[in-house]
Amino acid sequence: MTTPSFAQRFAKLADERSPFCLGLDPSRDVLARWNLPDTTQGLSDFCDRLADAAGETLAVVKPQSAFFERHGPEGLVVLQRVLQRFRAAGTLTLLDVKRGDIGSTMDAYAESLFGRGSAYDVDAATFTAYLGLGALAKTVERARAHGACAFVVVRSSNPEGVPVQNAVGGDGRTVAQAVADGLRELNEKAGPGVLPAGAVMGATLPPADRDVVERLGNALLLTPGIGSQGAGFSDLPKLFSGRERQVLPTAARSVLEAGPDVAALKKALEAHQAPSRAFREGA
Numbered sequence: 001m002t003t004p005s006f007a008q009r010f011a012k013l014a015d016e017r018s019p020f021c022l023g024l025d026p027s028r029d030v031l032a033r034w035n036l037p038d039t040t041q042g043l044s045d046f047c048d049r050l051a052d053a054a055g056e057t058l059a060v061v062k063p064q065s066a067f068f069e070r071h072g073p074e075g076l077v078v079l080q081r082v083l084q085r086f087r088a089a090g091t092l093t094l095l096d097v098k099r100g101d102i103g104s105t106m107d108a109y110a111e112s113l114f115g116r117g118s119a120y121d122v123d124a125a126t127f128t129a130y131l132g133l134g135a136l137a138k139t140v141e142r143a144r145a146h147g148a149c150a151f152v153v154v155r156s157s158n159p160e161g162v163p164v165q166n167a168v169g170g171d172g173r174t175v176a177q178a179v180a181d182g183l184r185e186l187n188e189k190a191g192p193g194v195l196p197a198g199a200v201m202g203a204t205l206p207p208a209d210r211d212v213v214e215r216l217g218n219a220l221l222l223t224p225g226i227g228s229q230g231a232g233f234s235d236l237p238k239l240f241s242g243r244e245r246q247v248l249p250t251a252a253r254s255v256l257e258a259g260p261d262v263a264a265l266k267k268a269l270e271a272h273q274a275p276s277r278a279f280r281e282g283a
Protein backbone atom coordinates (compact mmCIF):
# COMPACT_ATOMS: atom_id res chain seq x y z
CA MET A 1 0.00 0.00 0.00
CA THR A 2 1.40 3.43 -0.90
CA THR A 3 1.68 6.06 1.85
CA PRO A 4 -0.95 8.78 1.36
CA SER A 5 0.69 12.11 0.63
CA PHE A 6 0.61 15.09 2.98
CA ALA A 7 -1.63 16.86 0.44
CA GLN A 8 -4.16 14.00 0.54
CA ARG A 9 -4.14 13.83 4.34
CA PHE A 10 -4.42 17.60 4.63
CA ALA A 11 -7.38 17.71 2.20
CA LYS A 12 -9.30 15.17 4.30
CA LEU A 13 -8.60 16.90 7.62
CA ALA A 14 -9.24 20.38 6.21
CA ASP A 15 -12.67 19.22 5.00
CA GLU A 16 -13.50 17.44 8.28
CA ARG A 17 -11.98 19.98 10.72
CA SER A 18 -10.75 23.20 9.07
CA PRO A 19 -7.60 24.10 7.11
CA PHE A 20 -6.30 26.28 9.95
CA CYS A 21 -2.72 25.66 11.11
CA LEU A 22 -1.99 26.68 14.69
CA GLY A 23 1.46 28.17 15.36
CA LEU A 24 3.01 26.93 18.61
CA ASP A 25 5.32 29.80 19.58
CA PRO A 26 6.18 29.61 23.31
CA SER A 27 8.22 32.81 23.47
CA ARG A 28 9.54 34.23 26.75
CA ASP A 29 6.81 36.93 26.52
CA VAL A 30 3.90 34.55 26.06
CA LEU A 31 5.10 32.22 28.85
CA ALA A 32 5.25 35.25 31.17
CA ARG A 33 1.76 36.37 30.13
CA TRP A 34 0.48 32.87 30.90
CA ASN A 35 2.21 32.98 34.32
CA LEU A 36 4.40 30.05 33.35
CA PRO A 37 8.11 29.77 34.19
CA ASP A 38 10.58 30.22 31.33
CA THR A 39 11.73 26.62 31.74
CA THR A 40 11.13 23.31 29.99
CA GLN A 41 8.32 22.66 32.49
CA GLY A 42 6.71 25.98 31.45
CA LEU A 43 7.19 25.03 27.80
CA SER A 44 5.58 21.66 28.38
CA ASP A 45 2.58 23.08 30.29
CA PHE A 46 2.06 25.72 27.59
CA CYS A 47 1.89 23.07 24.86
CA ASP A 48 -0.39 20.80 26.90
CA ARG A 49 -2.90 23.61 27.43
CA LEU A 50 -3.02 24.17 23.67
CA ALA A 51 -3.33 20.45 22.99
CA ASP A 52 -6.20 20.31 25.52
CA ALA A 53 -7.88 23.26 23.81
CA ALA A 54 -7.42 21.78 20.33
CA GLY A 55 -8.57 18.24 21.19
CA GLU A 56 -9.36 16.51 17.90
CA THR A 57 -10.43 19.71 16.09
CA LEU A 58 -7.11 20.86 14.65
CA ALA A 59 -5.84 19.91 11.17
CA VAL A 60 -2.25 21.13 11.45
CA VAL A 61 0.02 22.30 14.28
CA LYS A 62 3.19 24.27 13.52
CA PRO A 63 5.69 24.42 16.39
CA GLN A 64 8.33 27.11 15.84
CA SER A 65 11.55 25.21 16.54
CA ALA A 66 13.43 28.32 17.76
CA PHE A 67 11.27 28.58 20.88
CA PHE A 68 12.10 24.97 21.81
CA GLU A 69 15.79 25.16 20.79
CA ARG A 70 16.11 28.17 23.13
CA HIS A 71 15.89 25.67 26.02
CA GLY A 72 18.70 23.45 24.69
CA PRO A 73 18.45 19.65 24.30
CA GLU A 74 15.73 19.41 26.99
CA GLY A 75 13.60 21.82 24.94
CA LEU A 76 13.90 19.45 21.98
CA VAL A 77 12.77 16.54 24.15
CA VAL A 78 9.66 18.57 25.00
CA LEU A 79 9.19 19.25 21.29
CA GLN A 80 9.32 15.51 20.50
CA ARG A 81 6.75 14.73 23.19
CA VAL A 82 4.44 17.54 22.04
CA LEU A 83 4.65 16.41 18.41
CA GLN A 84 3.63 12.94 19.58
CA ARG A 85 0.71 14.33 21.60
CA PHE A 86 -0.73 16.27 18.61
CA ARG A 87 -0.12 13.29 16.30
CA ALA A 88 -2.18 11.12 18.65
CA ALA A 89 -5.09 13.56 18.19
CA GLY A 90 -4.90 13.03 14.42
CA THR A 91 -3.31 16.46 13.83
CA LEU A 92 -0.65 16.86 11.14
CA THR A 93 2.68 18.20 12.43
CA LEU A 94 4.59 20.89 10.55
CA LEU A 95 7.91 21.90 12.09
CA ASP A 96 8.80 25.53 11.33
CA VAL A 97 12.59 25.20 11.29
CA LYS A 98 13.57 26.79 7.92
CA ARG A 99 16.49 24.56 7.08
CA GLY A 100 18.66 25.51 4.08
CA ASP A 101 22.20 24.28 3.27
CA ILE A 102 24.23 22.46 0.63
CA GLY A 103 22.76 19.19 -0.64
CA SER A 104 24.80 16.74 1.47
CA THR A 105 23.96 18.59 4.69
CA MET A 106 20.33 18.88 3.62
CA ASP A 107 20.23 15.08 3.36
CA ALA A 108 21.10 14.88 7.07
CA TYR A 109 18.49 17.50 8.00
CA ALA A 110 15.86 15.64 5.95
CA GLU A 111 16.83 12.38 7.70
CA SER A 112 16.21 14.04 11.08
CA LEU A 113 12.76 15.26 10.02
CA PHE A 114 10.98 12.75 7.81
CA GLY A 115 10.22 9.06 8.24
CA ARG A 116 9.44 6.57 11.00
CA GLY A 117 12.37 6.38 13.39
CA SER A 118 13.68 9.83 12.45
CA ALA A 119 14.34 12.25 15.31
CA TYR A 120 11.15 14.27 14.74
CA ASP A 121 9.07 12.23 12.27
CA VAL A 122 7.04 15.28 11.22
CA ASP A 123 4.47 15.43 8.43
CA ALA A 124 5.97 18.64 7.07
CA ALA A 125 8.72 21.18 7.72
CA THR A 126 9.87 24.56 6.39
CA PHE A 127 12.98 25.27 4.31
CA THR A 128 14.75 28.18 2.63
CA ALA A 129 16.24 28.07 -0.85
CA TYR A 130 19.01 30.68 -0.51
CA LEU A 131 21.61 27.99 -1.26
CA GLY A 132 19.68 27.05 -4.38
CA LEU A 133 16.52 25.05 -4.94
CA GLY A 134 18.66 22.26 -6.43
CA ALA A 135 20.16 21.73 -2.95
CA LEU A 136 16.64 20.93 -1.68
CA ALA A 137 15.73 18.43 -4.42
CA LYS A 138 16.63 15.33 -2.40
CA THR A 139 14.84 16.74 0.67
CA VAL A 140 11.67 17.08 -1.40
CA GLU A 141 12.20 13.54 -2.67
CA ARG A 142 12.58 12.23 0.90
CA ALA A 143 9.43 14.12 1.90
CA ARG A 144 7.59 12.48 -1.02
CA ALA A 145 8.81 9.01 -0.08
CA HIS A 146 7.46 9.44 3.46
CA GLY A 147 4.14 11.10 2.58
CA ALA A 148 5.43 14.42 3.91
CA CYS A 149 5.71 17.95 2.52
CA ALA A 150 8.64 20.39 2.34
CA PHE A 151 7.37 23.97 2.53
CA VAL A 152 9.92 26.32 0.96
CA VAL A 153 9.84 30.08 1.63
CA VAL A 154 8.91 31.83 -1.61
CA ARG A 155 7.62 35.22 -0.37
CA SER A 156 7.81 35.73 3.39
CA SER A 157 5.35 37.74 5.45
CA ASN A 158 7.95 40.24 6.73
CA PRO A 159 8.86 43.44 4.85
CA GLU A 160 12.60 42.71 5.19
CA GLY A 161 12.23 39.83 2.70
CA VAL A 162 11.39 42.12 -0.23
CA PRO A 163 14.88 43.15 -1.47
CA VAL A 164 16.06 39.53 -1.62
CA GLN A 165 12.88 37.85 -2.84
CA ASN A 166 12.03 40.49 -5.46
CA ALA A 167 15.59 40.86 -6.77
CA VAL A 168 15.62 40.29 -10.54
CA GLY A 169 17.99 37.67 -11.96
CA GLY A 170 19.71 37.46 -15.35
CA ASP A 171 16.68 35.75 -16.94
CA GLY A 172 14.31 38.59 -15.94
CA ARG A 173 12.52 36.60 -13.24
CA THR A 174 12.54 37.64 -9.61
CA VAL A 175 14.10 35.24 -7.10
CA ALA A 176 10.58 34.44 -5.84
CA GLN A 177 9.31 33.72 -9.37
CA ALA A 178 12.27 31.42 -10.05
CA VAL A 179 11.75 29.53 -6.76
CA ALA A 180 8.02 29.24 -7.51
CA ASP A 181 8.72 27.83 -11.00
CA GLY A 182 11.20 25.36 -9.49
CA LEU A 183 8.71 24.15 -6.88
CA ARG A 184 6.04 23.65 -9.54
CA GLU A 185 8.51 21.54 -11.55
CA LEU A 186 9.36 19.42 -8.48
CA ASN A 187 5.64 18.76 -7.93
CA GLU A 188 5.12 17.90 -11.62
CA LYS A 189 7.98 15.39 -11.35
CA ALA A 190 6.38 13.77 -8.27
CA GLY A 191 3.19 12.95 -10.20
CA PRO A 192 -0.39 14.25 -10.04
CA GLY A 193 -1.75 15.17 -6.61
CA VAL A 194 1.33 14.16 -4.60
CA LEU A 195 2.60 17.73 -4.10
CA PRO A 196 5.63 17.16 -1.83
CA ALA A 197 6.85 20.74 -2.41
CA GLY A 198 4.76 23.39 -0.66
CA ALA A 199 5.32 27.14 -0.53
CA VAL A 200 5.38 29.74 2.24
CA MET A 201 3.54 32.80 0.91
CA GLY A 202 2.82 35.56 3.45
CA ALA A 203 -0.81 36.60 3.95
CA THR A 204 0.55 40.17 4.22
CA LEU A 205 1.71 40.29 0.58
CA PRO A 206 0.36 42.76 -2.01
CA PRO A 207 -1.87 41.62 -4.91
CA ALA A 208 1.18 41.97 -7.22
CA ASP A 209 2.33 38.62 -5.78
CA ARG A 210 -0.59 36.79 -7.43
CA ASP A 211 1.76 36.12 -10.32
CA VAL A 212 4.00 34.12 -7.95
CA VAL A 213 0.96 32.21 -6.61
CA GLU A 214 -0.03 31.28 -10.19
CA ARG A 215 3.49 30.07 -10.99
CA LEU A 216 3.26 27.66 -8.03
CA GLY A 217 0.50 25.68 -9.76
CA ASN A 218 -1.23 23.30 -7.36
CA ALA A 219 1.35 23.56 -4.53
CA LEU A 220 0.06 23.83 -0.98
CA LEU A 221 0.38 27.37 0.38
CA LEU A 222 1.28 28.08 4.01
CA THR A 223 0.27 31.67 4.72
CA PRO A 224 1.75 33.26 7.88
CA GLY A 225 1.10 36.90 8.76
CA ILE A 226 -2.51 36.64 9.94
CA GLY A 227 -3.26 38.38 13.24
CA SER A 228 -0.26 39.96 14.95
CA GLN A 229 1.53 40.79 11.69
CA GLY A 230 -1.44 42.75 10.40
CA ALA A 231 -3.14 40.56 7.80
CA GLY A 232 -6.71 39.31 8.32
CA PHE A 233 -8.68 36.40 6.90
CA SER A 234 -10.41 38.94 4.64
CA ASP A 235 -7.03 39.53 2.92
CA LEU A 236 -6.75 35.93 1.73
CA PRO A 237 -8.93 36.26 -1.42
CA LYS A 238 -6.78 39.14 -2.77
CA LEU A 239 -3.88 36.76 -3.30
CA PHE A 240 -5.35 33.29 -3.16
CA SER A 241 -8.85 33.33 -4.67
CA GLY A 242 -9.23 30.38 -7.01
CA ARG A 243 -6.61 28.53 -4.95
CA GLU A 244 -8.70 28.20 -1.75
CA ARG A 245 -8.21 24.45 -1.31
CA GLN A 246 -4.44 24.84 -1.40
CA VAL A 247 -4.23 27.30 1.49
CA LEU A 248 -3.20 26.57 5.11
CA PRO A 249 -4.04 29.84 6.91
CA THR A 250 -1.74 30.04 9.94
CA ALA A 251 -1.39 32.21 13.05
CA ALA A 252 0.22 31.92 16.46
CA ARG A 253 0.13 35.01 18.71
CA SER A 254 -3.44 36.03 17.86
CA VAL A 255 -4.59 32.67 19.31
CA LEU A 256 -2.04 32.49 22.13
CA GLU A 257 -3.04 35.90 23.53
CA ALA A 258 -6.31 34.27 24.71
CA GLY A 259 -4.41 31.92 27.11
CA PRO A 260 -3.78 30.45 29.58
CA ASP A 261 -7.43 29.55 30.15
CA VAL A 262 -8.24 26.43 28.09
CA ALA A 263 -11.87 27.45 27.45
CA ALA A 264 -10.73 30.88 26.20
CA LEU A 265 -8.10 29.22 23.99
CA LYS A 266 -10.77 26.92 22.53
CA LYS A 267 -12.85 29.97 21.67
CA ALA A 268 -9.89 31.79 20.08
CA LEU A 269 -9.03 28.70 18.09
CA GLU A 270 -12.57 28.43 16.74
CA ALA A 271 -12.47 32.16 15.92
CA HIS A 272 -9.56 31.32 13.58
CA GLN A 273 -10.91 27.99 12.33
CA ALA A 274 -14.34 29.30 11.29
CA PRO A 275 -13.04 31.95 8.82
CA SER A 276 -10.43 29.48 7.55
CA ARG A 277 -13.24 27.01 6.81
CA ALA A 278 -15.32 29.73 5.14
CA PHE A 279 -12.39 30.76 2.94
CA ARG A 280 -11.77 27.14 1.91
CA GLU A 281 -15.43 26.74 0.98
CA GLY A 282 -15.27 29.97 -1.05
CA ALA A 283 -17.91 31.57 1.17
Ligand SMILES: O=c1ccn([C@@H]2O[C@H](COP(=O)(O)O)[C@@H](O)[C@H]2O)c(=O)[nH]1
Nearest residue numbers: 023064156157158224228229251252253
Ligand atom coordinates in the same frame (compact mmCIF):
# COMPACT_ATOMS: atom_id res chain seq x y z
O1 LIG B 1 7.21 34.30 6.17
C1 LIG B 1 7.13 33.82 7.30
C2 LIG B 1 7.53 32.54 7.60
C3 LIG B 1 7.36 32.06 8.86
N1 LIG B 1 6.82 32.80 9.84
C4 LIG B 1 6.65 32.17 11.19
O2 LIG B 1 5.25 32.03 11.46
C5 LIG B 1 4.97 32.40 12.81
C6 LIG B 1 4.08 33.61 12.80
O3 LIG B 1 3.65 33.93 14.10
P1 LIG B 1 2.49 35.02 14.40
O4 LIG B 1 2.48 35.11 15.87
O5 LIG B 1 1.21 34.47 13.83
O6 LIG B 1 2.91 36.28 13.74
C7 LIG B 1 6.32 32.64 13.50
O7 LIG B 1 6.75 31.44 14.10
C8 LIG B 1 7.25 32.97 12.34
O8 LIG B 1 8.59 32.59 12.57
C9 LIG B 1 6.39 34.07 9.55
O9 LIG B 1 5.86 34.80 10.41
N2 LIG B 1 6.56 34.54 8.28
